Amino acid sequence: xxxxxxxxxxxxxxxxxxxxxxxxxxxxxxxxxxxxxxxxxxxxxxxxxxxx
Amino acid sequence: xxxxxxxxxxxxxxxxxxxxxxxxxxxxxxxxxxxxxxxxxxxxxxxxxxxxxxxxxxxxxxxxxxxxxxxxxxxxxxxxxxxxxxxxxxxxxxxxxxxxxxxxxxxxxxxxxxxxxxxxxxxxxxxxxxxxxxxxxxxxxxxxxxxxxxxxxxxxxxx
Numbered sequence: 001x002x003x004x005x006x007x008x009x010x011x012x013x014x015x016x017x018x019x020x021x022x023x024x025x026x027x028x029x030x031x032x033x034x035x036x037x038x039x040x041x042x043x044x045x046x047x048x049x050x051x052x
Numbered sequence: 053x054x055x056x057x058x059x060x061x062x063x064x065x066x067x068x069x070x071x072x073x074x075x076x077x078x079x080x081x082x083x084x085x086x087x088x089x090x091x092x093x094x095x096x097x098x099x100x101x102x103x104x105x106x107x108x109x110x111x112x113x114x115x116x117x118x119x120x121x122x123x124x125x126x127x128x129x130x131x132x133x134x135x136x137x138x139x140x141x142x143x144x145x146x147x148x149x150x151x152x153x154x155x156x157x158x159x160x161x162x163x164x165x166x167x168x169x170x171x172x173x174x175x176x177x178x179x180x181x182x183x184x185x186x187x188x189x190x191x192x193x194x195x196x197x198x199x200x201x202x203x204x205x206x207x208x209x210x211x
Contacts, residue, residue, distance in 0.1 A: 005171070006179050010180065011181075011187065012184050014093060014097075015097045016187075024086075025083045025086045028082065029080065
């Protein structure tokens with residue numbers, strides 16, 4: 001884990017909401033099986049040091 | 053990836069990147085709409101020249117000729133030509149240099165970006181601006197990576 005670089009992850013609300021909608025649409029895609037999807041998601045989260 | 057192949061033979065090689073995504077994602081209208089939306093917003097929330105410089109560097113590093121050309125058309129030709137030497141050039145501002153340093157590290161190894169590089173961008177853009185910049189950079193990077201990968205699957209588009 002790296003040093004915390006910002007106090008909060010808040011930023012432009014319109015952009016933040018749009019990014020959430022994009023991620024929701026991507027998650028809805030069903031051409032990749034759920035186990036592979038979860039393995040990739042966890043690998044990416046670890047690489048990006050993302051704890052959400 | 054079946055949906056990609058459905059359009060493998062109908063893509064016009066002269067189409068823009070936006071048209072490419074529109075066609076590839078024809079049957080994924082939700083993803084298509086939101087990808088276009090976040091891409092448009094990324095350019096609204098970050099200074100366009102600054103983001104164009106970073107996009108150019110991303111495209112150069114990833115080897116996406118089409119997006120290199122796209123980014124260059126909105127930039128001062130002197131800066132575009134000197135971008136590979138930004139660290140030793142005196143034509144780039146300090147904010148541009150900090151963002152280009154962060155961009156290169158983001159593209160090459162996002163898990164190893166030094167704190168100093170992040171702090172430098174944050175000091176120039178303030179905290180909200182820094183988070184906005186990183187998210188916009190993510191959008192630009194993801195879109196170019198998608199273009200590169202999907203182009204290989206559906207046909208050469210000059211990348």
